Amino acid sequence: MTIKVAIIGSGPSGFYTAESLLKSGQDVEVDIIDRLPTPFGLIRGGVAPDHQKTKKVAKAYEKTALNENVQYFGNVDVGKNITIDELRKTHDAVVLAVGAPxxxxxxxxxxxxxxxxxxxxxxxxxxxxxxxxxxxxxxxxxxxxxxxxxxxxxxxxxxxxxxxxxxxxxxxxxxxxxxxxxxxxxxxxxxxxxxxxxxxxxxxxxxxxxxxxxxxxxxxxxxxxxxxxxxxxxxxxxxxxxxxxxxxxxxxxxxxxxxxxxxxxxxxxxxxxxxxxxxxxxxxxxxxxxxxxxxxxxxxxxxxxxxxxxxxxxYSIPIEGVPFDTNNGIVIHEEGRVDDGVYAVGWIKRGPTGVIGTNKPDGEIAAKQILEDIRSSTKAGRDELNALLAERNVRIVNYQDWQKIEKAEVAAATGPAPRKKFVNIQDMLTVLD
Ligand SMILES: Cc1cc2nc3c(=O)[nH]c(=O)nc-3n(C[C@H](O)[C@H](O)[C@H](O)COP(=O)(O)OP(=O)(O)OC[C@H]3O[C@@H](n4cnc5c(N)ncnc54)[C@H](O)[C@@H]3O)c2cc1C
CATH class of the missing domain: 3.50.50.60 (FAD/NAD(P)-binding domain)
Structure with a gap:
């Protein structure tokens, strides 16, 4: 029996959850969804551009992304292209890893x-x-x-x-x-x-x-x-x-x-x-x-x-259909459990504190809870997610697509700069046409 997990957000907390699920050795299918074509959340968009060593942690996330049981769904905005309720119908577990933007x-x-x-x-x-x-x-x-x-x-x-x-x-x-x-x-x-x-x-x-x-x-x-x-x-x-x-x-x-x-x-x-x-x-x-x-x-x-x-x-943004604590700007949860089959990790769970590594235990806890809570899979998972997004003409950017975008960024760099970033989504998608 394959447990189908949708992780919303490809920042550190999302990737640590995926990594922990894979490490469990259980039969899991993990879909990591991000509203941007580019993965890694604040590693790309928050960590300072002159702290390239810190950003290297993304290489470890890449290993997870390239695992055969993992699929990256970039350029898919949950709330716009698909709802949490729909994901709860397609997947056994939904993990909120959307940060505090x-x-x-x-x-x-x-x-x-x-x-x-x-x-x-x-x-x-x-x-x-x-x-x-x-x-x-x-x-x-x-x-x-x-x-x-x-x-x-x-x-x-x-x-x-x-x-x-x-x-x-x-x-x-x-x-x-x-x-x-x-x-x-x-x-x-x-x-x-x-x-x-x-x-x-x-x-x-x-x-x-x-x-x-x-x-x-x-x-x-x-x-x-x-x-x-x-x-x-x-x-x-x-x-x-x-x-x-x-x-x-x-x-x-x-x-x-x-x-x-x-x-x-x-x-x-x-x-x-x-x-x-x-x-x-x-x-x-x-x-x-x-x-x-x-x-x-x-x-x-x-x-x-x-x-x-x-x-x-x-501060986190309230998510439709998910209870939200407006005082603290986080989802309401008990040790990360939000509702049946819904979990929270990272900044949406704890608030905007801690370093990259602070998100790792969150991922471990969520993976453990998912594997404890979900004993049998009844959901279609990735196939249905793909079908729904195709119906809506959503241009999914998968991990191989992201690698092409990244290659183009690296090729465009001048001097010792590691890359020249694309700064709008259309330019990223043009690389893939
Ligand atoms: C400016 C800044 C600099 C930092 N520098 C460092 C540093 O140098 N060293 C360090 O250890 N820590 C640093 N941190 C902390 C570190 O970045 C955070 O601990 C970590 O990124 C939090 O991870 P997260 O997964 O909860 O959220 P995020 O990294 O924010 O990831 C959330 C992801 O969810 C996606 N998302 C959001 N909404 C949706 C949606 N509706 N549908 C689909 N996807 C969605 C976003 O696009 C994003 O990719 C820094 C933080 C900031 C703000």
């Missing part, structure tokens, strides 16, 4: 002005995600404000200040590369409501900011405490001590010949985006941290900037 909103006056972007959009734009190709952020500005002090904020700052030489070996989208190179940008401000100890950077990402060719990390030494105090786990304590040491090292970076600056602004809570139609600045309230919470001091300052990027977290 939108931004938490800033929620301050002026956050609807032209020039305010969420990091999902901004990162998607520089990573060539087809949804954001036409975002067109105006980088003809001298200063950018990034709200948030986590790794996504640091990624965005770094991509904005690296030199063309530093970006040569990346797969930044061509439109973004041109805009960044032309930009007269000199200052990036990163705002964190709380202090340097509470900042969520991992140390590798933070350290990179001290090694940039043309950019100086700027930090107010009076904001750096003598030591890390507070109730942290041993692991967090070590990370925070490393981060504090790194920030101290920033004070020693030689400013000579550095045209750009990234300002780490801690204890600073943006309260209003200033300007008429377009962003002209940011009003910020100084804060104190009490009991781990940032409290406004009533003291304000402003900075001039022409662009604001909110990197304060991601």
């Amino acid at each position: 939108t931004d938490r909103k800033l929620g301050i006056p002026g956050d609807d002005k032209i020039g305010v972007f969420g990091s999902a959009d901004f990162v998607g734009w520089y990573n060539g995600h087809p949804d954001f190709t036409n975002l067109n952020p105006n980088l003809d500005v001298s200063a950018v404000a990034i709200v948030g002090v986590g790794n996504v904020a640091i990624d965005a700052a770094r991509v904005l200040v690296k030199t063309p030489a530093e970006m040569a070996e990346t797969d930044i989208a061509e439109h973004a590369s041109i805009a960044v190179q032309k930009s007269p940008l000199t200052d990036v401000y990163m705002f964190g409501r709380r202090g340097p100890i509470e900042a969520k950077f991992t140390n590798v990402e933070l350290r990179e900011m001290g090694k940039l060719e043309n950019c100086l990390p700027v930090i107010d030494p009076t904001q750096l405490p003598e030591s890390v105090t507070g109730n942290w786990s041993d692991r967090d304590q070590r990370l925070k001590e490393r981060n504090l040491a790194t920030m101290r090292e920033f004070l020693e970076v030689d400013p000579t010949n550095k045209d750009k600056k990234v300002h780490f602004e801690f204890f600073a809570n943006p309260v209003e985006v200033l300007g008429n139609e377009k962003v002209e600045g940011l009003k910020v309230e100084k804060t104190l941290v009490e009991g781990g919470r940032a409290i406004g001091t009533g003291e304000f300052f402003t900075i001039d900037c022409g662009l604001v990027v909110a990197a304060i977290g991601y």
Whole structure:
């Protein structure tokens, strides 16, 4: 008896689920469905273009995709081309692995002005995600404000200040590369409501900011405490001590010949985006941290900037027919079980936290639950999915098709760049005609 599983989403959590199902040694047929022709979710569209080593994890996913019991259904949007209810009829188990593709909103006056972007959009734009190709952020500005002090904020700052030489070996989208190179940008401000100890950077990402060719990390030494105090786990304590040491090292970076600056602004809570139609600045309230919470001091300052990027977290989109917890932006589930035969993994299950590897246990748990729950298969699986999509004239991009698209991207690369990304779906499909 073959158990038919449809996994919606080809990011890390989807692939780890498929991998675990295959590893179980059970008789499974796994269909991985993605709305984009390109697989791998945020590995392609989120992880920074200058972090190519991190993106190499996709090679392990490729092994899974090429397994004879797995089929990739790219360019198939669940909700548009086929519904969850239909998949529940065609497959024994449906796994939601759709991630958290939108931004938490800033929620301050002026956050609807032209020039305010969420990091999902901004990162998607520089990573060539087809949804954001036409975002067109105006980088003809001298200063950018990034709200948030986590790794996504640091990624965005770094991509904005690296030199063309530093970006040569990346797969930044061509439109973004041109805009960044032309930009007269000199200052990036990163705002964190709380202090340097509470900042969520991992140390590798933070350290990179001290090694940039043309950019100086700027930090107010009076904001750096003598030591890390507070109730942290041993692991967090070590990370925070490393981060504090790194920030101290920033004070020693030689400013000579550095045209750009990234300002780490801690204890600073943006309260209003200033300007008429377009962003002209940011009003910020100084804060104190009490009991781990940032409290406004009533003291304000402003900075001039022409662009604001909110990197304060991601949010999932409710899925029709699936119970959704709007407070936390995740599906309602019990240990990953959503309903009979429906499971959740990754960011749609846990919320937008953790690194790529954090999604692996989710996949293992879902695979185990599926194999425990489903004792007999009554569904037609892939054949019926193919038939339904053919009826609707959906152009399925299978894994071999994706390999052709990828080959064309690699062939189009210039210099040491690993690929030149297609940034719209039609261009990808044209390669296959
Ligand atoms: C900007 C950014 C940078 C990051 N950098 C790193 C890093 O350097 N290192 C690290 O370890 N972690 C990094 N992470 C975290 C890591 O990317 C996530 O942990 C991981 O991608 C979450 O996996 P996921 O499968 O839940 O979601 P995703 O990776 O988002 O995958 C979801 C997939 O579902 C598809 N999908 C969505 N809706 C539908 C639909 N209706 N129909 C069909 N398909 C659909 C999407 O197209 C996508 O392919 C980063 C995250 C972000 C946001």
